[in-house]
Amino acid sequence: MxxxxxxxxxxxxxxxxxxxxxxxxxxxxxxxxxxxxxxxxxxxxxxxxxxxxxxxxxxxxxxxxxxxxxxxxxxxxxxxxxxxxxxxxxxxxxxxxxxxxxxxxxxxxxxxxxxxxxxxxxxxxxxxxxxxxxxxxxxxxxxxxxxxxxxxxxxxxxxxxxxxxxxxxxxxxxxxxxxxxxGTIADELFSPLDGNVLPGSIEERLQIYEERLELEASGRDYRIVRQKFLNYRLKFGWVKRKKETLASYILPYSVMKRRYTNGKVEMEMNGLHWFNREEIRLMTLERYNLLSGESYTSVKALVFNPPPFETDMRVREKAGLGLWDLSPMIVLETVPEGKLEILIESEAYRDVREKLVLL
CATH class of the missing domain: 3.40.50.620 (HUPs)
Incomplete structure (x- = not known):
């Protein structure tokens, strides 16, 4: 049959x-x-x-x-x-x-x-x-x-x-x-251009279940447990100066109350440039490389071949943004003077993910 x-x-x-x-x-x-x-x-x-x-x-x-x-x-x-x-x-x-x-x-x-x-x-x-x-x-x-x-x-x-x-x-x-x-987003349908594995994604689960097969083949015991957490998805975003779009990289957990704003940098402190709207922080690619331990030659290279998600989270922490900080953080080649326009369409939401635990 x-x-x-x-x-x-x-x-x-x-x-x-x-x-x-x-x-x-x-x-x-x-x-x-x-x-x-x-x-x-x-x-x-x-x-x-x-x-x-x-x-x-x-x-x-x-x-x-x-x-x-x-x-x-x-x-x-x-x-x-x-x-x-x-x-x-x-x-x-x-x-x-x-x-x-x-x-x-x-x-x-x-x-x-x-x-x-x-x-x-x-x-x-x-x-x-x-x-x-x-x-x-x-x-x-x-x-x-x-x-x-x-x-x-x-x-x-x-x-x-x-x-x-x-x-x-x-x-x-x-x-x-x-x-x-x-009342939630269909994050299963998100497919990053860079191919990065996002938290709580199908790709993350696929890695877990592939590893599970290896553990079973070697006779090692395990459990797959569920964990509630704050998830994040970036839909799209950009930075413009005088109507020209600048190469930009938006780090995870960058959330704006309104999807669009404009303003200017009001101060620089410890390698971070503080925007005067929406608690936005800007940093240069050079600063990003220093905090991440990477050596990107351009923001475009960073956008299409980013490090693991966890690396960006460490960058946020080293830059002074706490674990629960949702302030937008954006990487530019250089931080220009004058007025900037910024748009970020993103979602931070409660979710559940699976984790593989060895016994």
Whole structure:
């Protein structure tokens, strides 16, 4: 039986139940989920599904990540709610490819771990699965493992197995709607030009779960714990003088009450230039290099190849800004005289991140 897999939290429990109910069937996992965005989240879920299948002794096939084709398929349905028309189109695509794969490898039956997800409509899944299975000459197996305490058992198993527990379905449209309802930003969709790994980001979690595999392979014990913290994302910003944009580097946790201001430097002290608005601090690239221990030759080089996030936090501290200081700090080649315009669009917000702890 080919089993379409969406994530490890659903698949681990689902595959265990299938083995109990279909002991004579060889189960083959098929990870085909081009709806998952961003790609780092896709890689993280695949990584955890592969770990789960390895623990269960089940072969796993990865389907193509044809995200562009999926986007074309759901065009015009971006604002649809969960379990709406966009989801049905998404099921159509994934089930058709899964049914085709089942036919291709000679499997007579197929099913999907989506059936165990509490956020999905079982009737919608059953209707779509049967339609495409019939088209490709295979049987769609509909099972209900949610009822009778199944959902609670699934959650308990996922904790015992230390599975990656994502907090959104997968697609960027569902994520955006979910974050709007929660009154938070969809920071999962932030992708820095410099490729830096930001605190609380998917990329940070991916590093944690990759390290987790190495620890398990070496027999070392660990825990993945959750930590509340003040997170930060810079959306964009600039500094202008006489309408000319200056090369600038905005350090983390630079927050302005209003996104735009103008003014001038009113004093210089200990290598920091104090702006007369919004508690802004300016420093030269030379000063930044001294505090960071780096040797950048230009602000542009710093922007596109910055040091780790922690280095910038040390620079803020060495410059005299405390741990809880949200004053904007900006690096320029030189700090010019006269009027400057400054725009910073950023967010500082309460968040939760995962941490890997060795025991």
């Amino acid at each position: 080919l089993v379409h897999i969406c994530c490890s939290v659903d698949s681990h429990f689902f595959l265990q139940k299938l083995r109990e109910d279909f002991p004579d069937e060889k189960l083959v996992g098929f990870f085909y989920d081009p709806n998952i965005h961003p790609y780092s989240e896709y890689r993280l879920r695949l990584l955890d599904v592969q770990r789960s299948c390895d623990r269960l002794g089940i072969d796993l096939i990865e389907g193509p990540y044809d995200f562009e084709r999926w986007m074309q398929a759901v065009k015009g349905y971006e604002k649809e709610p969960e379990k709406g028309a966009r989801c049905e189109i998404c099921f159509d695509r994934r089930f058709e490819v899964s049914a085709k794969k089942a036919q291709e490898i000679g499997e007579k039956r197929m099913t999907t771990t989506l059936l165990v997800s509490p956020k999905k409509s079982q009737e919608q899944l059953k209707r779509t699965g049967e339609r495409f299975a019939k088209d490709y000459g295979v049987e769609f197996v509909h099972v209900d493992y949610r009822s009778g305490g199944g959902t609670q058992l699934q959650q308990r198993i996922s904790k015992e197995e230390r599975l990656y527990r994502q907090d959104y379905c997968g697609c960027m449209f569902g994520l955006t709607i979910q974050r709007e309802q929660q």
